[in-house]
Amino acid sequence: xxxxxxxxxxxxxxxxxxxxxxxxxxxxxxxxxxxxxxxxxxxxxxxxxxxxxxxxxxxxxxxxxxxxxxxxxxxxxxxxxxxxxxxxxxxxxxxxxxxxxxxxxxxxxxxxxxxxxxxxxxxxxxxxxxxxxxxxxxxxxxxxxxxxxxxxxxxxxxxxxxxxxxxxxxxxxxxxxxxxxxxxxxxxxxxxxxxxxxxxxxxxxxxxxxxxxxxxxxxxxxxxxxxxxxxxxxxxxx
Amino acid sequence: xxxxxxxxxxxxxxxxxxxxxxxxxxxxxxxxxxxxxxxxxxxxxxxxxxxxxxxxxxxxxxxxxxxxxxxxxxxxxxxxxxxxxxxxxxxxxxxxxxxxxxxxxxxxxxxxxxxxxxxxxxxxxxxxxxxxxxxxxxxxxxxxxxxxxxxxxxxxxxxxxxxxxxxxxxxxxxxxxxxxxxxxxxxxxxxxxxxxxxxxxxxxxxxxxxxxxxxxxxxxxxxxxxxxxxxxxxxxxx
DNA sequence: TGCATTCACTACACGCCGTTCAGTTTGTGT
DNA sequence: ACACAAACTGAACGGCGTGTAGTGAATGCA
Numbered sequence: 001x002x003x004x005x006x007x008x009x010x011x012x013x014x015x016x017x018x019x020x021x022x023x024x025x026x027x028x029x030x031x032x033x034x035x036x037x038x039x040x041x042x043x044x045x046x047x048x049x050x051x052x053x054x055x056x057x058x059x060x061x062x063x064x065x066x067x068x069x070x071x072x073x074x075x076x077x078x079x080x081x082x083x084x085x086x087x088x089x090x091x092x093x094x095x096x097x098x099x100x101x102x103x104x105x106x107x108x109x110x111x112x113x114x115x116x117x118x119x120x121x122x123x124x125x126x127x128x129x130x131x132x133x134x135x136x137x138x139x140x141x142x143x144x145x146x147x148x149x150x151x152x153x154x155x156x157x158x159x160x161x162x163x164x165x166x167x168x169x170x171x172x173x174x175x176x177x178x179x180x181x182x183x184x185x186x187x188x189x190x191x192x193x194x195x196x197x198x199x200x201x202x203x204x205x206x207x208x209x210x211x212x213x214x215x216x217x218x219x220x221x222x223x224x225x226x227x228x229x230x231x232x233x234x235x236x237x238x
Numbered sequence: 239x240x241x242x243x244x245x246x247x248x249x250x251x252x253x254x255x256x257x258x259x260x261x262x263x264x265x266x267x268x269x270x271x272x273x274x275x276x277x278x279x280x281x282x283x284x285x286x287x288x289x290x291x292x293x294x295x296x297x298x299x300x301x302x303x304x305x306x307x308x309x310x311x312x313x314x315x316x317x318x319x320x321x322x323x324x325x326x327x328x329x330x331x332x333x334x335x336x337x338x339x340x341x342x343x344x345x346x347x348x349x350x351x352x353x354x355x356x357x358x359x360x361x362x363x364x365x366x367x368x369x370x371x372x373x374x375x376x377x378x379x380x381x382x383x384x385x386x387x388x389x390x391x392x393x394x395x396x397x398x399x400x401x402x403x404x405x406x407x408x409x410x411x412x413x414x415x416x417x418x419x420x421x422x423x424x425x426x427x428x429x430x431x432x433x434x435x436x437x438x439x440x441x442x443x444x445x446x447x448x449x450x451x452x453x454x455x456x457x458x459x460x461x462x463x464x465x466x467x468x469x470x471x472x473x474x475x476x
Numbered sequence: 477t478g479c480a481t482t483c484a485c486t487a488c489a490c491g492c493c494g495t496t497c498a499g500t501t502t503g504t505g506t
Numbered sequence: 507a508c509a510c511a512a513a514c515t516g517a518a519c520g521g522c523g524t525g526t527a528g529t530g531a532a533t534g535c536a
Contacts, residue, residue, distance in 0.1 A: 013484090059523060247512080288515075289514050
C-alpha cells in the first residue's frame with residue numbers, strides 16, 4: 001500500500017507535469033514560442049511561477065521537452081502519411097511524406113517555428129533527448145525514401161566523393177544496418193531532399209513567400225515533383 | 239545660417255540614430271536578435287532607454303529598420319559576387335550568387351536569423367519599407383539568373399500552368415519590364431531555386447544539419463550544382 | 477497514534493525587459 | 507535676453523526568468 005500511495009504521488013506529479021506541457025503548447029499555439037512563459041502557465045494553472053521549477057529546472061528545459069514532443073508528433077504524422085502508400089510506390093511515398101510535412105506545418109505553424117526556428121535564443125538542438133531522437137527518425141525516413149529510389153537514382157548521381165565519415169556516426173550506423181549496400185552518397189541525397197522540402201516551407205511560414213507568390217502550395221508541389229523526377233521516380237497516374 | 243544650424247541639429251540627430259543602429263547590430267552580432275534591447279543600447283551609449291523613443295517609436299520599429307539594412311547588405315553582397323562573373327557565364331553567376339549567400343550567412347549568422355527567422359515574435363515582413371525593397375531585389379536577382387538560363391531550361395520545364403497572377407504584382411511588373419518574353423513559369427523556377435538555397439542554409443544555421451552532416455558546405459555545393467544542371471547549365475571547367 | 481521528514485507550493489526579492497510620462501537640461505532662433 | 511522646442515533624465519508600471527526562505531500538508535516509520 002505504501003507503494004500504491006507513492007504511486008499516487010508520482011501519478012499526481014506526472015499529471016501536473018503534463019498539464020504544464022499541455023498549457024505551454026496551448027500558449028504557444030496562440031502566441032508563438034515566445035508566449036511560453038512560466039508565469040503565464042502558472043497563472044493558467046492557478047499556481048505560482050516558482051512552482052514550475054519543481055518540474056522543470058528552467059524554462060529552456062521545458063521548451064526542450066516541448067520541442068521533443070512536437071517534433072515526435074510531426075514525424076509520426078509524416079511517417080503515417082508515407083506508410084499509407086504501398087511499399088512499392090516510391091514516388092507516392094516521397095510525395096506523401098512531403099505533402100504531410102507541409103500540411104502539418106501549416107496546421108501547426110508555431111510548432112514548426114518551435115522546432116526549426118530558435119525558440120530559445122541561441123538554442124542548439126542538444127545531443128541527446130527526444131528532439132535528437134525525432135530528428136533521427138526524420139533522417140531515417142528520408143534516407144529510406146531515397147533508398148527506395150536508389151535503383152532509379154544511382155545512375156544520375158555520382159556516388160564517389162562521399163564517405164561514411166562525412167555524416168553523423170549514429171545516422172551512418174543506422175543506415176548501414178537498415179539499408180545494406182546503400183552507399184553514403186544516398187545520405188547526401190536524403191539531406192539535400194530535406195533541404196528542398198525545408199526551404200520553401202520555411203520561406204512560406206516565415207512570411208517571405210506570401211508577398212511574391214499567391215500559391216506557395218503549388219510551388220511546393222512542383223518542387224517535390226521535380227525532386228521525385230530527379231530521383232528517377234515517375235509519379236503514378238494520380 | 240539659420241539653415242545651417244538647423245542642419246547641424248539634424249546632422250546630430252541622424253548621427254545618433256545611426257549610432258543606435260550600429261550598437262544594435264553589434265549587440266545582435268554578439269548575442270543574437272534577442273540581445274537587441276533598448277536598455278542595453280542606451281547603456282552602451284551612456285543614455286537612458288527612454289531616449290531612444292525620440293528616434294524609433296518602438297523596439298520593433300528599430301528592428302524593422304535593421305532588417306532592412308542587413309537585408310540590403312546581403313543583397314549587395316550576392317549581387318556583387320554574381321556580377322564578378324562575366325555576363326555570359328550563366329552557371330558561374332548562379333553559383334557565385336549561391337556561394338556568396340552561404341558565405342555571407344556563415345559570416346553573419348545573426349543577421350540571417352534576423353532576416354529569415356522571427357526576430358520579433360509573430361513578426362511579418364511589412365508591405366513597404368527597406369526590407370521589402372531588399373527582398374524585391376533578391377527576387378529580381380534570382381529571376382535574372384533564371385532568365386539567363388531560360389534558353390537552356392525552358393525545354394525541361396513545362397511553362398503552361400503558371401500565370402502572372404500567381405505572383406506578386408510588383409514582382410511580375412518588374413519582370414515583364416526587365417525580361418520581355420520571359421513566361422511566368424520562370425518566376426516559379428526562381429522562387430523554387432530560392433527555396434533550394436534557403437533550405438540547406440536554414441537547416442545548417444539553426445543547427446539541424448551539424449549532428450548529421452560533417453560538411454554542410456559540400457552538401458550545399460552539390461545541391462547548387464544539381465540546380466544548375468537541372469536548369470540546363472553546364473558549369474565551366476572550374 | 478505520534479513524530480520527523482519530505483514534498484509541493486507560496487511569497488517575496490532581484491535584475492532584466494519595453495514603454496510611458498512629467499520634469500529638466502540644452503541649444504537654437506528671434 | 508528671452509522664449510521656445512528638442513533632447514534627455516528619472517521614476518514608474520507591468521511583465522519576464524530565476525532564486526530562496528518559509529509554510530502546510532501528505533508520507534513513512536516508531
